[in-house]
Amino acid sequence: MLLATVTTMAASVYNVRDYGAKGDGQTLDSPAINAAIEAAVADGGGQVLLPAGTYLCGSVRLKSNIDLHLASGCTILAAPASMKAYDESESFGGFPEYQDGGHTYFHNSLIWAEGQQNIAITGHGMIDGKGLTKKDTEKAGQVQGGSIGTGDKAIALKLCRQVTIRDITIYRGGHFAIIMTGCDLSTIDNVTIDTNRDGFDIDCCKYMTITNCRINTPSDDALVLKSSYALKKPVLCEHIAVSNCNITGYRCGTLLDGTYVPEPVGWVCGRFKLGTESNGGYRNIALTNCTFAYSSGLAFEEVDQGRMENIVVSNITMSHVHHYPIYITTGCRNRGPKEVTRMSSARDIQISNVVADDCDSLCSIIVTGMADEPVCNVWLQNIRLQFKGGGTADLVNKDYREQGTNYPEPKFAGWTPAYGLYARHVRGLHVSDVTFSYERPDHRPAIVLDDVHGATLRQIDAQLEPGIEKMVTFRSSGIVAP
Numbered sequence: 001m002l003l004a005t006v007t008t009m010a011a012s013v014y015n016v017r018d019y020g021a022k023g024d025g026q027t028l029d030s031p032a033i034n035a036a037i038e039a040a041v042a043d044g045g046g047q048v049l050l051p052a053g054t055y056l057c058g059s060v061r062l063k064s065n066i067d068l069h070l071a072s073g074c075t076i077l078a079a080p081a082s083m084k085a086y087d088e089s090e091s092f093g094g095f096p097e098y099q100d101g102g103h104t105y106f107h108n109s110l111i112w113a114e115g116q117q118n119i120a121i122t123g124h125g126m127i128d129g130k131g132l133t134k135k136d137t138e139k140a141g142q143v144q145g146g147s148i149g150t151g152d153k154a155i156a157l158k159l160c161r162q163v164t165i166r167d168i169t170i171y172r173g174g175h176f177a178i179i180m181t182g183c184d185l186s187t188i189d190n191v192t193i194d195t196n197r198d199g200f201d202i203d204c205c206k207y208m209t210i211t212n213c214r215i216n217t218p219s220d221d222a223l224v225l226k227s228s229y230a231l232k233k234p235v236l237c238e239h240i241a242v243s244n245c246n247i248t249g250y251r252c253g254t255l256l257d258g259t260y261v262p263e264p265v266g267w268v269c270g271r272f273k274l275g276t277e278s279n280g281g282y283r284n285i286a287l288t289n290c291t292f293a294y295s296s297g298l299a300f301e302e303v304d305q306g307r308m309e310n311i312v313v314s315n316i317t318m319s320h321v322h323h324y325p326i327y328i329t330t331g332c333r334n335r336g337p338k339e340v341t342r343m344s345s346a347r348d349i350q351i352s353n354v355v356a357d358d359c360d361s362l363c364s365i366i367v368t369g370m371a372d373e374p375v376c377n378v379w380l381q382n383i384r385l386q387f388k389g390g391g392t393a394d395l396v397n398k399d400y401r402e403q404g405t406n407y408p409e410p411k412f413a414g415w416t417p418a419y420g421l422y423a424r425h426v427r428g429l430h431v432s433d434v435t436f437s438y439e440r441p442d443h444r445p446a447i448v449l450d451d452v453h454g455a456t457l458r459q460i461d462a463q464l465e466p467g468i469e470k471m472v473t474f475r476s477s478g479i480v481a482p
Helices: 002-011 030-044 391-397
Strands: 013-015 024-028 047-048 052-056 064-072 076-077 111-114 117-122 127-130 154-158 163-164 169-172 176-181 184-189 192-194 197-205 204-209 212-214 221-227 238-244 245-247 270-278 281-304 309-321 326-330 344-360 365-368 373-389 423-440 447-462 472-477
Touching: 013 030, 013 344, 030 047, 030 052, 030 064, 111 169, 154 204, 197 204, 197 238, 212 221, 221 245, 221 281, 245 270, 270 309, 281 344, 326 344, 365 373
Parallel strands: 013 047, 024 052, 047 064, 052 076, 064 117, 076 127, 111 154, 117 163, 127 169, 154 176, 163 184, 169 192, 176 197, 184 204, 192 212, 197 221, 204 238, 212 245, 221 270, 238 281, 245 281, 281 309, 281 326, 309 344, 326 365, 344 373, 365 423, 373 423, 423 447, 447 472
Antiparallel strands: 270 281
16 A cells, blocks of 8 residues: 555656756756646646756746646756747737736746646746846737747746745746736745846735745835736735745845845835736735835835725834835826726725834825825834935925826825825824834924824824924824824
């Protein structure tokens, strides 16, 4: 009985070397890897093993009941565009595209799957996307303005169920290191990403956990949830739990080599984000026990007529925060079918136990809704933020830009009127046990509330310059006394 069990287990492992893969970094090995996958599928599934070696690859097509296992010492190396080794991107079917090409096309990727179930990418090996493009100019059947055969993303999964990605490392992941659209019941654990564009893009997914990951993305978003129109209908991104992750914005490659070189001053991103593609919206999202360094902070953006609700964030530390620590906004970009007439909305958002230092003074905490559809019920509790300072007194009277149809990036709106918290068009803002301080003199008030009603402020400790008479400035707002 025992012998039979061991024999069966051995038979379920398909070593790609047995199907012609060389692992020498010179031979195109993706045909052999795909042959091993097809053999495993014919037998009902199993583990497709890539032992130590460098496997030069174009598109690898992952199928149901397959564990693509990258052993220690294994590297999947993305082939250059000149080899034309990638599948052509699929047709979107003549339906209008309301999202970027990177969210629309999947087959022109290094590893991709569509409509599969019980799939896994595991092991302590590496995916090096050296040959992938990081540009986002895709069209059907082509990328980079017409170069058929260019790979776009390291891992692209669409409409898959029961997905596991565990222990792998991705270096230079192309446009997206991992994009998952319309995927359910998924686990991502102990993954390291050091890349030059997005890390994780989780779009229209539900019932997913992301744990114990390290994500270095100096040039774009680290971990972003989206709800685009890529499935040709609005789909909520919901029931997503993220915990115990490190988000950084070091120069690409320096997380992996251990030198940890901060990018020079300028556009440095990183961050955890909801949006901007947000046709369906977000619901029941939890982020906890995560660290940020040399990156932007938290960005929650609902601008495409979806709804954003039941968001909980807790136990976050940030150091050297670019652009903003916490940003919550709604707007009416409305990138979607014109017959949809509902307004974007946001409600029931709770952020607690946050400590951040060296925050860019361009933006305070920002919470902004729309005059006809205010953000409702936001809790900010037990937060300590230290800013760089430097704001001038005239900024308190600044007519801060309404979000409207603009792209929701605070740097385009410029300095906020308050150095600690600026809120506008909000109903139900509850702030307690919050400390704001700065390194250089800042002549703005700590808090400005503009068209905010039902606000409660308790235990606010804020540094103020001499001559600043009020910690809180009100504009058409109502406050509930503690």
